[in-house]
Amino acid sequence: MRLRVAHLFVAALVLVSMPAGAHHSFVMFDTTKQVTLTGSVSSFEWTNPHTYIEIDVPEEAGNVKHWSIELGSPSILRNSGWKHDTLKPGDKVTLIINPLKNGNPGGFLTYANLPDGRKLGNGPGREPK
Amino acid sequence: MKAWSAVVFGLSIAALVRAQSPGPGTQSAPDLAGVWSPSRLRGAGAPPPPTQLLLKPGYKERYEARRAQEREANARGEQLAATTSLCEPYGMPGMMQVATYPMEVIQTPRQVTIITEAFSEVRRIYLGKAQLAPEDVDPGYYGRSAGHWEGDTLIVDTIGIKETVRGYQGMPHSAKMRVSERIRRTGPQALQDQITIDDPVVLEKPVVYTLAYKLTPNYEMVEFVCDNNREYIDEKGVVRLKLRDK
Numbered sequence: 001m002r003l004r005v006a007h008l009f010v011a012a013l014v015l016v017s018m019p020a021g022a023h024h025s026f027v028m029f030d031t032t033k034q035v036t037l038t039g040s041v042s043s044f045e046w047t048n049p050h051t052y053i054e055i056d057v058p059e060e061a062g063n064v065k066h067w068s069i070e071l072g073s074p075s076i077l078r079n080s081g082w083k084h085d086t087l088k089p090g091d092k093v094t095l096i097i098n099p100l101k102n103g104n105p106g107g108f109l110t111y112a113n114l115p116d117g118r119k120l121g122n123g124p125g126r127e128p129k
Numbered sequence: 130m131k132a133w134s135a136v137v138f139g140l141s142i143a144a145l146v147r148a149q150s151p152g153p154g155t156q157s158a159p160d161l162a163g164v165w166s167p168s169r170l171r172g173a174g175a176p177p178p179p180t181q182l183l184l185k186p187g188y189k190e191r192y193e194a195r196r197a198q199e200r201e202a203n204a205r206g207e208q209l210a211a212t213t214s215l216c217e218p219y220g221m222p223g224m225m226q227v228a229t230y231p232m233e234v235i236q237t238p239r240q241v242t243i244i245t246e247a248f249s250e251v252r253r254i255y256l257g258k259a260q261l262a263p264e265d266v267d268p269g270y271y272g273r274s275a276g277h278w279e280g281d282t283l284i285v286d287t288i289g290i291k292e293t294v295r296g297y298q299g300m301p302h303s304a305k306m307r308v309s310e311r312i313r314r315t316g317p318q319a320l321q322d323q324i325t326i327d328d329p330v331v332l333e334k335p336v337v338y339t340l341a342y343k344l345t346p347n348y349e350m351v352e353f354v355c356d357n358n359r360e361y362i363d364e365k366g367v368v369r370l371k372l373r374d375k
Binding site: 104 | 202207208213214216229230246247351353354355356357358359360370371372373374
């Protein structure tokens, strides 16, 4: 627990002291909320400035809701254990995300539970729990 | 006899050090080559804090009003558009440290080349060449950089940065902005770049800040081509994320 608090503290320092953020800030995402999405990957886009997971999530009513989930850039993700072929269409995954504040079906990944049992984070301060 | 030995030994060491000290454009210049990542060291070895950003009247009010708008937008959960939202490069001096992204320094006797990972930006610092007159430099993201060695330090002078390139902490700047750098190794694995921004039109006095880096051996730079930018700017100047429906 003490270690986790220390990690958060370090992450906060890193964020505060960055002279320039990459590409955009994350204020559009609600970091106070976590949503768990379990579904089927429709595409995994290993691209800049961000990587994306497109995912179809079955809902209780029987319909399927599509979500676009943003991740860091490939450079950042490589340090978290990701590769260009970590996911492929049809893979069943569970994603823990911070949703968009405007309520649209999009979000920023916190960490992912992969089909092979691994959990991968999304860069500094977003390690799997 | 002992004293003489000590003096001879001392002189020999001094001669050795002098022989290894760098001269302008020589092979014995300090070696800055390698991949360097931003370092967030605190305490001993950390760079000094930046000096205060003091803008001249007119520029100051507009800058503060814009910062206030940005804060209000952030409080609403929105980000106002910045040039980087649409994948424009940072340019100088912002490119010298972007989040956690590393930069690669390639050094030859006549040129130091810096390639950053974020946005794959490139700047060339010409050694042993005079700086051009301001009117002879086409305004651009990186301007023109002329450098020379002073002891262990690479001194770089950069002019010709386009006025639309976002400045330090979002500051405005004129065509007269001059960026001066003192780049040196501060340890076997450490590098610092002391950056001075002078702009007689916009700044009351130059602003000085120092960036620190750590060596990242064996790192292979990752390509960064911005071909899947899903952010866009709406009619209110707010950054939005394009979503897909499948």
